[in-house]
Amino acid sequence: MVVKVGSSSLTTHSGMIDVDRVDALVDVLAARRLAGTQLVLVSSGAIAAGLGPLGLAARPRDLATQQAAASVGQGVLVARYTSSFARYGLRVGQVLLTADDMMRRAHHANAQRTLARLLDLGIVPIVNENDTVATDEIRFGDNDRLAALVSHLIRADALVLLSDVDALYDGPPSRAGSRRLAEIRGPEDLVGVELGKNGAAVGTGGMVTKVQAARIATGAGVPVVLTAAAHAAHALAGEDIGTYFHPGGRHPGTRLLWLAHATTGRGLLHLDRGAVEAIVARRKSLLPAGVTAVEGEFAAGDPVDLCGPEGRVVARGLVNYDAVEIPDLLGRSTRELATELGPEYERELIHRDDIVILEAHG
Template sequence: MASGSGAPGGHHGRVTSAALLGRDQLPTAGRLVVKVGSSSLTTPDGHLDPERLRAVVDVLAARRAAGTQVVLVSSGAIAAGIGPLGLAARPRDLATQQAAASVGQGLLVAHYTRAFGAHGLRVAQVLLTAEDTWRRGQYRNAHRALTRLLDLGVVPIINENDAVATDEIRFGDNDRLAALVSHLVHADALALLTDVDALYTGAPSRPGSRRVAEVRGPADVAGVDVSARGSAVGTGGMVTKLDSVAIATQSGIPVVLTSAALAGRALAGDDVGTWFAATGRRSSIRLLWLAHAARTHGRLVLDDGAVRAVLERGTSLLPAGVTAVEGTFEAGDPVELVDGAGAVVARGLVAYASDEVPQLLGRSTGELRAALGAGYDRELVHRDDLVLVRRGR
């Protein structure tokens, strides 16, 4: 975790290991990422509701006053722009979505500035796109900027940069973004605030559906029906919530999912909402970026021996074990490593451009050194630049 005692917004001896954090320890968390959806901040007709926004801020300000650093990932820019633009509903076309986001983002941040300011807290607007999570340099810059803001006692307000995004404006991006930000800032836990109070075994309105209080692994959600869509104002649903939960928990960060109305009780450690225990260990920021945020540019097809070497022995990928190359990429780009049937085995940063790879395929490093000279006898993907992916994912 960043910032020691004495730094503005420091942890002051609070919990700093998400691997040991349980629901009852949530009040002692040193750093929280909280994601709030559009439907929790707006009226049914799409207008931003200052009272609902202030209610969320009051809860987060109380946690901040107790010594917890808070990062807020907030949807709502497009929804906030619906009313001022005179639109009847959330626009479907990209250009109007971008226009609504441009108008709404300023309104959204102005309300947050006033609401947090009433508690003596400063905020900072941070707009990210998907590109900021798959380009290594931008990912590192975001990490440094957010860490410094927290050290200075500021509450970062993060949203996707919808005004300039293209295909990134899609179903559930801010849920996924919140999970990535949680790892980015080394959060102790992630809170997802939505318009339902918990994960249920079926639609909450369906007779017989019951709340799932705690999830410790995939078996605990087997048979749970999460097919119902989200609200008309937001874009997310329970499917995308569970996808973001998986990103966070598999990298060592527990998650609490509940409604904005129950946020205070949830962050106090009460038995409300659904608690998702961490199932994995923290990996490096670079490997998480590669596993979950990187957009791949091509594929390397591995023979059976190379698949076993990568999966079972954790070796680097050598040219001798590759049978084909697909796509166009440059050296250093992320690519998928697939088996002969096309199932993804791993992701990695390739050491050669796609037009260089065909002449290397199936040849040992010794043969490459003899035929092409020094520099062509290195790995296609070094094991330090490789992350395993479950088959069928």
Template sequence: MQAATQTAAGRRTVVKVGSSSLTTAGGGLDAERLDALVDALAAARARGDQLILVSSGAIAAGLAPLKLTRRPDELAQQQAAASVGQGLLVARYTASFARYNLRVGQVLLTNDDVTREDHYRNARRTLDALLTMGAIPVVNENDTVATDEIRFGDNDRLAALVARLVQARRLILLSDVDGIYDADPRLATSRRITDVHDLRDLQGLDLRTPGSGLGTGGMASKIDAAGAAAGAGIEVTVTSATRAADTLAGRPAGTRFHPARSEPAAWATARAVIAEVLEQPGLTPADAFHELGGTSLHAMRICARLRKETGQRVLPQALFESTTLGEFAELLSEVRHAA
């Protein structure tokens, strides 16, 4: 049973789609574009992939019903639009996937759900259960309750966190641009970058891209999320929603971020990571566990930097999932004693 579970998990793919790929210029859902995405996802599911869809579009979908002509700046109005739009978004996904006799399950997450140990484990169990029972989780930030202080910021970051949460093999970030370019993709002289092995290869690029004004992410956000996920051993592709079918089928498309080779974490390296966290005065073991293990994107960045600086490859899971709070407290004590 355990081997079967590991095999299924090895085919897990997280797909993130942005607002501009799902909505019309006026803010309503574009049924044709949404159905095309579902067609690609259903084909991948038929090949045996386990899929988690991280979908933006709730706020954008709620604009027209509330007679709003653009995305509001005020948080309360954004939350109101999300409240109306999220229901419309999930209803449309439910109807579209039903064409293939597939069910969806709505999962709304806040930052606490991936940064606090009990919430994190519960979110993972829920997603695992949905996948085991054959449903496709449709994940979004819980915009109706999130405040500016605790928001993910954009769904690229959320998708990277979810990919790590479910231990996905692949992360696919979809937008209206077919990859990372070395300059503004609207220019004829721009060149699409096909492969990224190290984020240093992208330094100095002009990351301006055409935007719809309906979403919050951009190419800089995608590079940040892709680099963090690849550093955690997850293969990442950044491409357009129109190339979703090719990407899911394994055909070359967009920009591929090659995953870092993962090896068992060395405790010496883990201690070095934890020592950084302990630089904050008055930090308790619980605080440190939350800050290092819980803030998983932060942990991925630290692991990627340590791999670059020391040659030690550390998976964030080794810092969070395999370490109980009690063990973490003991390790903190060792580090303090050594200091």
């Protein structure tokens, strides 16, 4: 089981780690672990934990100070978990990841092996975004997404997202008449639901990132429970609490999952209508003849986004050429290119096995 907890559930208003909150969470997790369940804890809170020691009254806006706070706070956070789990004779291990680690296959495999070995050894892995080196990940609070990817990485039986809100509602929870959504079976159940955009004062996530994380996990066959940290014991016991997201029927391979959710396009390839149709509707490879323009700087093997004539991104794939090579290939057949430039050019820009569809083409 993967459990994710947000900054606001672990800290005081001043940004210091709340020892009582940490201990209360660990009480629940330790009981479950000692009952035989393997657990991975994805914990935010490093930046928030660094605010107090650095004398900062609020979360800093500039990246360098955020990274400094994370550097100080990560040690505080893990030390607190180490001490709290030790009350039950349990040991923890720190695992710091970035989205880039999930993107690159060698790093991805290493993370998978490390987590599996820690679990085999009876350790409770404490996973966090590596905020001291991350960039966009800090600003957008990707620990929700990271938790979803980790749940797929270790083939978890469930993902529990703990927040300061007890469930997903069809409107602001504070508004009279807002109704708790006990179950989400698919995207149709979210039509008309108002999702807040901002996270708590010490965090970066919000309900949007949690719903996106649930979508990633359930798309990989992992059920998700979203509730408040105060209800953790009920959630881990499988009680009717919070919001339950039913897993989807499809179980995509790790390769396509990380391509869709753990990568960012390093460039952009503009496709004509025929190429969009071939890729989206017929799941074909992308050939040079269907590309009209290229943007960005990227190398062979990098992820790039594919967009149609209207500028809408429809897919992402791992490109077989450097960006500087592609302009001379555009609009030409692979047979023509092989005849003129050599047999090594008789290959796709992107093979169909390296393409993931991001949006249905209408």
